[in-house]
Amino acid sequence: MSPTDTISENGSCSREADRLQLLFDRPIFLSLTIGVPFCIYKILFGMVLVRIGSAVPGPFTVFGWLIIVWSLADLSLNIGREIFDLMARPAPFEYCTIAEIGRFFHRPMAFLALDTLVTFSIICTMLWSGWIATLTGIESMLWAAATTMNLISLSFVVLYNEIRRQR
16 A cells, blocks of 8 residues: 555455545646636726726725736636646646746745735735625626635645545
């Protein structure tokens, strides 16, 4: 039995756990459950800022468009990662533009963590500012879908890893 095998209730050895763990580590899973939802949050935040900017003078419109362009670049990178993963090839780029900048410093994961912090800050800004209430029906559905995909998958991975750790 290898260290990555699991033992079922009847005592038999199974490699099912290995397959699930491999799925959780695949770029297509990470992109669909983290990267794309994060891009949706950023796009919607940018759209809200553009809307606010059309009603209130200030830099909201320009900042909103910059965030939309940034999020679309990140979405392109995530889709690219998915395509490379489906072709069973390693991608020559990161999941997001901030992590891509981190590659220059040989620290893409640290910069990916920074992108996560920025995205969580965007989510908090939308919630605490009340701007989330300005989303249209379709935008609200996109926000809910992104949240569902992100949180349920995260919860499933954490639960699976905890069950695996307890065996």
